[in-house]
Amino acid sequence: MTSVTVRVEGPDPYDVVIGTGVLGALPAMVGDRARTVAVVHAAGLPEIARPVVGVLERAGHTVHALPVPDGEAAKDVAVLAGLWSRFAGLGMTRTDAVVGVGGGATTDLAGFAAASWLRGVPAVLVPTTLLAMVDAAVGGKTGINIPEGKNLVGAFHPPAGVVCDLATLVTLERDDYISGLAEVVKAGLIADPRILELVEDDPEGAARPDGPHTRELIERAVRVKAGVVGADLKEAGLREILNYGHTLAHAIEKAEEYRFRHGHAVAIGMVYAAELACLAGRLPEKEVDRHRAVLTSVGLPTSYGAEAWPALRAAMTIDKKSRGSTLRFVVLDGIAEPGRLEGPDEDLLAAAYRKVAK
Ligand SMILES: NC(=O)c1ccc[n+]([C@@H]2O[C@H](COP(=O)([O-])OP(=O)(O)OC[C@H]3O[C@@H](n4cnc5c(N)ncnc54)[C@H](O)[C@@H]3O)[C@@H](O)[C@H]2O)c1
Numbered sequence: 268m269t270s271v272t273v274r275v276e277g278p279d280p281y282d283v284v285i286g287t288g289v290l291g292a293l294p295a296m297v298g299d300r301a302r303t304v305a306v307v308h309a310a311g312l313p314e315i316a317r318p319v320v321g322v323l324e325r326a327g328h329t330v331h332a333l334p335v336p337d338g339e340a341a342k343d344v345a346v347l348a349g350l351w352s353r354f355a356g357l358g359m360t361r362t363d364a365v366v367g368v369g370g371g372a373t374t375d376l377a378g379f380a381a382a383s384w385l386r387g388v389p390a391v392l393v394p395t396t397l398l399a400m401v402d403a404a405v406g407g408k409t410g411i412n413i414p415e416g417k418n419l420v421g422a423f424h425p426p427a428g429v430v431c432d433l434a435t436l437v438t439l440e441r442d443d444y445i446s447g448l449a450e451v452v453k454a455g456l457i458a459d460p461r462i463l464e465l466v467e468d469d470p471e472g473a474a475r476p477d478g479p480h481t482r483e484l485i486e487r488a489v490r491v492k493a494g495v496v497g498a499d500l501k502e503a504g505l506r507e508i509l510n511y512g513h514t515l516a517h518a519i520e521k522a523e524e525y526r527f528r529h530g531h532a533v534a535i536g537m538v539y540a541a542e543l544a545c546l547a548g549r550l551p552e553k554e555v556d557r558h559r560a561v562l563t564s565v566g567l568p569t570s571y572g573a574e575a576w577p578a579l580r581a582a583m584t585i586d587k588k589s590r591g592s593t594l595r596f597v598v599l600d601g602i603a604e605p606g607r608l609e610g611p612d613e614d615l616l617a618a619a620y621r622k623v624a625k
């Protein structure tokens with residue numbers, strides 16, 4: 268199968284290579300200057316990390332595999348501090364490199380470890396979940412969680428390259444694959460309606476890594492992300508659209524102590540944002556119905572407990588899009604027409620939540 272390369276523009280442009288058996292692209296991204304390469308990988312994925320280590324060793328690097336906890340548990344300050352100690356022990360200098368292998372949690376952690384070590388060393392990312400391929404590994408947002416909130420500590424640190432080997436997706440748990448579809452659908456809702464049509468025409472196929480349109484869905488979502496972050500790396504404005512659904516989603520993740528899949532939370536959050544826009548007279552009801560239908564069709568949730576509202580409302584206050592005490596939401600005025608809703612009143616916020624509450 269041939270590969271496709273998506274270029275991400277910005278201060279330091281880089282490539283996202285998508286295909287099967289594409290690890291050969293890694294050495295050029297890591298570069299000749301790196302003597303030591305730290306391969307930070309999810310502990311449960313040694314068989315995926317092994318070929319990464321192998322390809323880099325054959326390219327002449329001294330490679331160290333550094334396992335970290337699987338999933339969201341990796342995005343923790345103690346895990347990050349452990350990596351700093353390992354980097355110190357390996358004598359890593361600014362010409363050395365970090366390679367992150369795993370889902371979005373692992374690439375967020377590895378990226379932040381690279382951003383913070385010596386104030387910044389190169390990071391190359393090898394995402395192994397759908398969500399990490401289409402979203403987390405692209406764009407340079409890195410970070411960890413703290414008990415007070417999701418991704419509250421981090422840095423913008425674009426990778427030197429991203430390699431998406433589609434072969435890795437076959438071992439993903441079904442719910443983890445479906446979680447990634449939420450970010451794919453998000454890309455469709457904010458920018459590329461063809462994504463929505465592909466999912467709506469064959470939701471069962473969209474929910475499998477061997478589906479007929481998997482590659483096109485991934486490529487389209489990566490192109491949406493690349494286009495946005497290439498124009499606005501540091502989220503001065505445009506990039507906020509990638510946060511569609513995330514204001515409520517991050518509050519749900521915090522309430523669930525980060526044991527709730529990110530994509531599942533984003534699915535609920537996007538329906539909430541759609542309900543908000545509808546109640547504010549900006550989005551027709553039929554488009555809210557379309558949100559629910561497309562997300563439900565692939566097995567994503569669209570509702571959450573009614574009793575959770577006070578805690579969720581409190582958690583939304585420190586969303587990164589807030590300015591002072593003013594909450595700001597990404598909303599849609601139509602499909603692929605993102606806008607902002609600033610300082611909605613409390614009755615509107617609560618009324619929209621009642622529409623997603625179960
Ligand atoms: N930086 C960004 O721009 C950005 C964008 C979107 C999401 N994120 C973050 O990404 C995280 C979610 O990422 P995720 O959905 O990939 O979840 P994840 O990283 O938690 O991975 C889910 C599970 O799948 C396992 N796994 C990974 N690859 C596998 C494979 N090929 N086969 C079998 N198992 C595999 C992981 O070890 C983990 O247990 C969240 O922390 C979210 O905040 C970041």
Ligand SMILES: O=C(O)C(=O)C[C@@H](O)[C@H](O)[C@H](O)COP(=O)(O)O
Pocket residue numbers: 402406408417418450502506507509510513587
């Ligand atoms: O890349 C972005 O920008 C996004 O907002 C993408 C989101 O899917 C992602 O979950 C991101 O990590 C959320 O960022 P945050 O700034 O709200 O923590």
Ligand SMILES: [Zn+2]
Pocket residue numbers: 402450513529533
């Ligand atoms: Zn997200």
